[in-house]
Amino acid sequence: MVKIIMHGCNGHMGQVISGLVEKDPDAEIVAGIDVADQGKNSYPVYTNMEECQVEADALIDFSSAKATDALLAYCEKRKLPIVLCTTGLSEEQLAKVEETSKNVAVLKSANMSLGINTLMKLLQDAAKVLATAGFDMEIVEKHHRLKLDAPSGTALALADSINEAMDNQYHYIYDRSQRREMRDDKEIGISAVRGGTIVGEHEVIFAGPDEVIEFKHTAYSKAVFGKGAVEAAKFLAGKPAGRYDMSDVISAK
Numbered sequence: 449m450v451k452i453i454m455h456g457c458n459g460h461m462g463q464v465i466s467g468l469v470e471k472d473p474d475a476e477i478v479a480g481i482d483v484a485d486q487g488k489n490s491y492p493v494y495t496n497m498e499e500c501q502v503e504a505d506a507l508i509d510f511s512s513a514k515a516t517d518a519l520l521a522y523c524e525k526r527k528l529p530i531v532l533c534t535t536g537l538s539e540e541q542l543a544k545v546e547e548t549s550k551n552v553a554v555l556k557s558a559n560m561s562l563g564i565n566t567l568m569k570l571l572q573d574a575a576k577v578l579a580t581a582g583f584d585m586e587i588v589e590k591h592h593r594l595k596l597d598a599p600s601g602t603a604l605a606l607a608d609s610i611n612e613a614m615d616n617q618y619h620y621i622y623d624r625s626q627r628r629e630m631r632d633d634k635e636i637g638i639s640a641v642r643g644g645t646i647v648g649e650h651e652v653i654f655a656g657p658d659e660v661i662e663f664k665h666t667a668y669s670k671a672v673f674g675k676g677a678v679e680a681a682k683f684l685a686g687k688p689a690g691r692y693d694m695s696d697v698i699s700a701k
């Protein structure tokens with residue numbers, strides 16, 4: 449039985465995971481942490497992270513980048529493996545994630561779904577052929593009106609995956625509204641759409657002379673992220689310090 453602390457337990461993803469774990473005989477949420485105790489969880493909820501000293505095997509985080517610094521320090525101090533799913537982290541926070549992973553197991557992934565993590569690999573192969581042949585690459589992401597960060601962490605991760613396969617020759621363009629020049633060969637354009645209740649859509653467009661190839665992933669429910677996060681917590685329990693990602697979880701299955 450894997451014992452989990454749910455950070456951001458009152459939020460949309462915190463509630464999805466609470467529901468999934470209730471039906472899972474191999475996992476249990478032993479405590480939640482959030483800014484308030486709204487009385488909607490069956491486990492104890494702490495509003496002061498430091499006061500939560502409940503024994504656990506892993507912590508799952510879906511909260512806010514504002515909480516990330518304190519959360520990393522808390523998990524490092526407690527030697528508590530952390531599944532970090534919050535997006536919108538700053539460069540400084542990304543460096544802190546690397547530092548923390550020297551002392552405790554950290555699995556950071558902007559998208560916990562099997563589909564997106566498979567797409568990342570497919571895109572590397574596609575880019576090696578198509579970008580090398582001069583195709584332009586653009587990413588368009590669409591999310592619900594409540595999403596705070598843009599572009600999505602997933603859009604950035606997809607771009608990074610492509611860029612890594614292309615020896616990091618590309619730079620990212622987020623806004624063309626002030627530009628009066630043609631697109632350059634080494635850019636990946638990233639555009640964000642926000643509206644309604646769209647769970648999450650990512651399109652990667654390879655546009656070449658007289659032909660276009662599009663890869664598209666659509667999440668139809670937040671459960672795809674929740675399932676991945678619970679699997680990640682089970683995988684991470686008992687792991688030594690280090691940086692992990694969803695490809696480690698998928699290949700261990």
Ligand SMILES: NC(=O)C1=CN([C@@H]2O[C@H](COP(=O)(O)OP(=O)(O)OC[C@H]3O[C@@H](n4cnc5c(N)ncnc54)[C@H](OP(=O)(O)O)[C@@H]3O)[C@@H](O)[C@H]2O)C=CC1
Nearest residue numbers: 456458459460461510511512515533534535558559560673
């Ligand atoms: N990696 C992945 O697969 C996915 C990542 N995400 C990311 O996860 C994050 C959360 O998403 P979602 O659940 O939809 O967002 P919500 O806003 O619904 O939930 C976030 C929760 O965290 C709480 N919170 C805010 N600040 C703190 C803090 N300092 N300490 C503790 N809790 C805090 C919020 O409280 P309050 O409402 O009072 O502010 C809220 O209860 C986002 O960054 C999102 O992009 C989302 C889906 C999938």
Ligand SMILES: O=C(O)C1=N[C@H](C(=O)O)C[C@H](O)C1
Nearest residue numbers: 535558559595600601602648
């Ligand atoms: O905020 C969300 O909802 C999501 N955020 C993640 C991101 O920023 O990529 C993952 C998913 O697309 C949903």
